[in-house]
Amino acid sequence: MSDLVINQKILPDISKSKWDQNTYSGRVKHYFASANPMTLFTSSTTQENSRKIVLDYKKGIIDPNLTMDQLWRAKILYDSIYHPDTGEKMFCLGRMSAQMPANMVITGLLLSCYRSCPGIIFSHWVNQSFNAIVNYTNRSGNDRTTNQQLFYSYCCATGAATTAALGLNMMVKNSHGLAARLVPFVAVAVANAINIPMVRAHELTDGIELCDENDQLIAKSKKLATLSIAQVTLSRIAMAMPDMVLSPVIMNRFTRTAYYRTRPLVQKYSEMPIQTFLAGIGLYFTTPLGCALFPQKSSIEVLKLEPSVQKQLLKWRDPPKVLYYNKGL
Incomplete structure (x- = not known):
């Protein structure tokens, strides 16, 4: 259960990418994940769930059963689908x-x-x-x-x-x-x-x-x-x-x-x-x-x-x- 978010000594900062955006290799990893064509086929329910996880986390609301893997998968999907400034869902x-x-x-x-x-x-x-x-x-x-x-x-x-x-x-x-x-x-x-x-x-x-x-x-x-x-x-x-x-x-x-x-x-x-x-x-x-x-x-x-x-x-x-x-x- 150590991979639960609530068990982490230092909570991850999801306002930033999972990978270091100051390096080219980090940005490449980020875009390989967020520009993955498979995200186009995710259901509206999955998209909305990812959005809720990310927005709740930013407000300090953390599901006790939320794992680190689930948090980052939600963040990557959120980055792929929603505009980084407006938060609006982007046209597919x-x-x-x-x-x-x-x-x-x-x-x-x-x-x-x-x-x-x-x-x-x-x-x-x-x-x-x-x-x-x-x-x-x-x-x-x-x-x-x-x-x-x-x-x-x-x-x-x-x-x-x-x-x-x-x-x-x-x-x-x-x-x-x-x-x-x-x-x-x-x-x-x-x-x-x-x-x-x-x-x-x-x-x-x-x-x-x-x-x-x-x-x-x-x-x-x-x-x-x-x-x-x-x-x-x-x-x-x-x-x-x-x-x-x-x-x-x-x-x-x-x-x-x-x-x-x-x-x-x-x-x-x-x-x-x-x-x-x-x-x-x-x-x-x-x-x-x-x-x-x-x-x-x-x-x-x-x-x-x-x-x-x-x-x-x-x-x-x-x-x-x-x-x-x-x-x-």
């Missing part, structure tokens, strides 16, 4: 746990439909529709991006990705090798660089929320909003890079084999299943590895903030020395 397709299965299909589509104009338009429309959902779901804090902003960013990103793909296809139209297969990745990178800042434009104009150790809103920082959005953009591109670069390399080599060249049915029907399968393997690893590049929740000394924020806080009787912010995912 917008969760990081949906990245692997959803992007597996979308990446297979992008890498298989890069030759024809209708295929390019359709695949990038699907991809940017999904990205808009993810960006909106994982925006930082209580930011209320308007429907108009979301629609504009969605249209701009879809247009940019499609234009980049069509333009690059024209440049490599005489190439049937690797160059043409890498066009979807470049288009996706361009779209991410447009979509994420536009969805989170409100943070760039008003600033990202800075809280104290008790999660009380203290101030907002435009400087950190810019940094956070840049980090999220780099993480998303890094997540896409291995499967959208390595898969085309493997497929390009496969198409040159005698087995492929002598089988018309394989040439006609194998590309999308193979690309989808390769993308799934890659995304299983790249999703947590990419998310872990930068800490989701970070701290910053007040003296390192922009002068306007420092000036605002210096008016306080006992101003905090360190503040915390959520960069988003």
Whole structure:
């Protein structure tokens, strides 16, 4: 019975991850757990029970029969399903746990439909529709991006990705090798660089929320909003890079084999299943590895903030020395 929570000499701090978030390996372990696609299939009862365990624990209410394993499993499931700032249940397709299965299909589509104009338009429309959902779901804090902003960013990103793909296809139209297969990745990178800042434009104009150790809103920082959005953009591109670069390399080599060249049915029907399968393997690893590049929740000394924020806080009787912010995912 020593693993019961009430028997612990020092109660675990579940406001933090089970693993050290100041190290890359700790963040990778955290995201392998919280971005696990299997959490998508948990029942509403299980989700609500995990939420109750976590919220009760934070209030000091501990079930006498609650074990350490049950507490941490509830915490991991809670982190996967509920927004870290608002506490609201996130839309299932917008969760990081949906990245692997959803992007597996979308990446297979992008890498298989890069030759024809209708295929390019359709695949990038699907991809940017999904990205808009993810960006909106994982925006930082209580930011209320308007429907108009979301629609504009969605249209701009879809247009940019499609234009980049069509333009690059024209440049490599005489190439049937690797160059043409890498066009979807470049288009996706361009779209991410447009979509994420536009969805989170409100943070760039008003600033990202800075809280104290008790999660009380203290101030907002435009400087950190810019940094956070840049980090999220780099993480998303890094997540896409291995499967959208390595898969085309493997497929390009496969198409040159005698087995492929002598089988018309394989040439006609194998590309999308193979690309989808390769993308799934890659995304299983790249999703947590990419998310872990930068800490989701970070701290910053007040003296390192922009002068306007420092000036605002210096008016306080006992101003905090360190503040915390959520960069988003």
